[in-house]
Amino acid sequence: MSPAGPARDTRGVIVVATDVTRDYRMSGSIVRALRGVSLSIPEGDFLAITGPSGSGKSTLLHLLGGVDVPTAGNVRFLDRDLGSMSVEARASLRLREVGLVFQRFHLLPMLTALENVELPLAAVGLGPGERRARAEERLVRVDLGDRLDHRPGELSGGQRQRVAIARALANDPAIVLADEPTGELDRSTSRSVLDLFRRLNDDGTTIVVATHDLELAEGARRRLEVVDGRVEA
Amino acid sequence: MLARTSLRELRHRPLRTALALTGVAVATAMLVDMLMLGGGIQRSFEELLRSRGYELRLSPRGTLPFDTEATISGYAELRDALASVPEVAGVAPVLAYSISVETTDSPDEPQTSLRALALGIDPREQGLLRLLEGELPGSGEVLLDRRTIEETPLSVGDTVDLRVAGGLDVAARSGRARVSGIAEFVFSAREDRPIALPLEDLQSFSEMGDVVSFAMVRLTDGSEPDRVRADITARIDRVEVTTLTGIVTEANERLSYFRQLALILGSVSLVVTALLVGTIMAVSISERLGTIAALRAIGIPRMRILRALTAESLALCALAGLAGLGLGVVVAGVLEDILSDFPGLPQAVDFFVMRPSTLLLAYLLLLLVGAGAGLVPAWRATGLEVASLLHAEEP
Structure with a gap:
């Protein structure tokens, strides 16, 4: 297998969730976070998953990216059943095919922006030279070409989120999944993140965003609302 | 790269690192001294006898x-x-x-x-x-x-x-x-x-x-x-x-009681090292659970994260160990002066016999215990369910 991972599915669908249910055990009782959700995400999509807090948006995002597996139903990612894969096989798939963006960025504070982006590239076995070149290119793509050697503590919230997006793009994934990416940002910075997502999507990147942010949701090509673990529209 | 991050993490918290280094160095000094004492006097006596x-x-x-x-x-x-x-x-x-x-x-x-x-x-x-x-x-x-x-x-x-x-x-x-x-x-x-x-x-x-x-x-x-x-x-x-x-x-x-004493105190020093390193690492890792969950979520292999966290505890022990070896040799010299007044023993017999193999053994034991102590909380943290951790970490 090359560092870029297995060959992409050519049928144009990145991920398909079929009748997915996810239960959690909390304090001895079962909490149903998702109830029979089905959806398909084609290549090039920009989908916003909205819904109130606790509705199951993040859970759905985690299932689509193979961070979690459903209690019932199945999720096929590039035509592979995530439920039948081992934890490490799913981790390997995520490393190569899924770019994850978190509300709290989760950058390593001891590393520079460039090193943070290099991290997933190093994990797939790229050598230092190629790693650096690709990380630099990703940071230039998110307009941080002049902040390569800055540590997260030296960057604004919006800049940190763009470093996180560059990290998500590092291994040229099939899909970028962002969980409340503007949750920690002010309005104008949120707008710049939306602009960046639109630009990336225009360039062909498939993006799914779970968000409360109506402006971000309206900026997506498609919108899907989750209420009480069910898809409303 | 992750290992480098872990080492920087030690530098980032100088007081905690300094206290941990001091504790491990003292425990190492005790371990070195006990290894030098355990069998040292017997070996020294035997060498003296055979030399004649x-x-x-x-x-x-x-x-x-x-x-x-x-x-x-x-x-x-x-x-x-x-x-x-x-x-x-x-x-x-x-x-x-x-x-x-x-x-x-x-x-x-x-x-x-x-x-x-x-x-x-x-x-x-x-x-x-x-x-x-x-x-x-x-x-x-x-x-x-x-x-x-x-x-x-x-x-x-x-x-x-x-x-x-x-x-x-x-x-x-x-x-x-x-x-x-x-x-x-x-x-x-x-x-x-x-x-x-x-x-x-x-x-x-x-x-x-x-x-x-x-x-x-x-x-x-x-x-x-x-x-x-x-x-x-x-x-x-x-x-x-x-x-x-x-x-x-x-x-x-x-002289077997010297050996027993050395064995007990040497074991105690290793246990103290393990507890110290394990506690420091457990605290440090629990503060970074969110980051560890995020790293796992983006697909960084568990072994890679484990290696980085273990490198952190190893670095701690490696640095403290070097200081501990020096401290142990100095303390052994002081103790040797005190114990040389032990009645009836030939003055040419040493209680603490320093050999490179003893120092090496102490250092390797320390690294082994340090790595093991760091590995336990690291193994637990990287084995936690990523989705649940992310739910807990993200507001």
Whole structure:
């Protein structure tokens, strides 16, 4: 297998969730976070998953990216059943095919922006030279070409989120999944993140965003609302 | 790259890192000292015994050399009997006798008197001393201990009075001898002030007759001490014959509490290290659970994160270990000075024997324990369910 991972599915669908249910055990009782959700995400999509807090948006995002597996139903990612894969096989798939963006960025504070982006590239076995070149290119793509050697503590919230997006793009994934990416940002910075997502999507990147942010949701090509673990529209 | 992050993490929290380093260094010092002590004194004693080159010791039946005031009578007969054993290359007799040594009257110097252990030896065949200056004693001469020379105005060529105080069954006696030289008595304890003189002189002076306290036997090259021992025992039934190995075994048994003490305290120091490193790592890792979850979520392999976290605990132990080795050597020196006053032990015997292999063993044990202690919280953290952790970490 090359560092870029297995060959992409050519049928144009990145991920398909079929009748997915996810239960959690909390304090001895079962909490149903998702109830029979089905959806398909084609290549090039920009989908916003909205819904109130606790509705199951993040859970759905985690299932689509193979961070979690459903209690019932199945999720096929590039035509592979995530439920039948081992934890490490799913981790390997995520490393190569899924770019994850978190509300709290989760950058390593001891590393520079460039090193943070290099991290997933190093994990797939790229050598230092190629790693650096690709990380630099990703940071230039998110307009941080002049902040390569800055540590997260030296960057604004919006800049940190763009470093996180560059990290998500590092291994040229099939899909970028962002969980409340503007949750920690002010309005104008949120707008710049939306602009960046639109630009990336225009360039062909498939993006799914779970968000409360109506402006971000309206900026997506498609919108899907989750209420009480069910898809409303 | 992740490992580098972990090392930077240590630098990022200087106070916590400094405290952890100090704790591990102290525990390492204790471990080093216990490894040096455990077996150190036995090894040192064995090396001392073997360095003198006499493979057998003959003492009165049922005793060990220097273990009793009993003597072997009829030494000349014993020597002749030993000479008939083909493997015997030489016999070094020793007669021990308490004596008083006094400087002779001088108008310039106040008279000095000291209680000494006189050793009657055969100057041509002896294994108890190393000559430092002058000559081995001839008839009418004595050899003084280096410390006696340092503590008194005596020097080579001076004359001393030897005296035995009278008692109920001993008549007071005195004699005069010339100081022929200065020696280091390798088996003497720090508190002893030994002197050596020819065996015949001491036998005569003590009026004990043809006796010795014990004799050391040198064997020809290639002889088997156990076989010769059996041969001598069969020929001469009034002596106890002990091989060097037998003496070492006996010494090991008597000194076994040092080994047990070292084992217990060494183990305690390793447990302390494990708890210290484990606690520091558990705290540090729990503060970074969100980051670890995110790294797992983006697909960084578990082993890679484990390696990075283990590198952190290893770096901690590696740095602290180096400081601990140095500290351990210094502390061992101080303890050696204190313990060298231990009564009855030859001064040439060391309690703490420093060898590169001991230091290496301590360092490797430390790294092993440190890595293991760091691995436990790291293994737990990286094995937690990523989705649940992210739910907990993200608002």
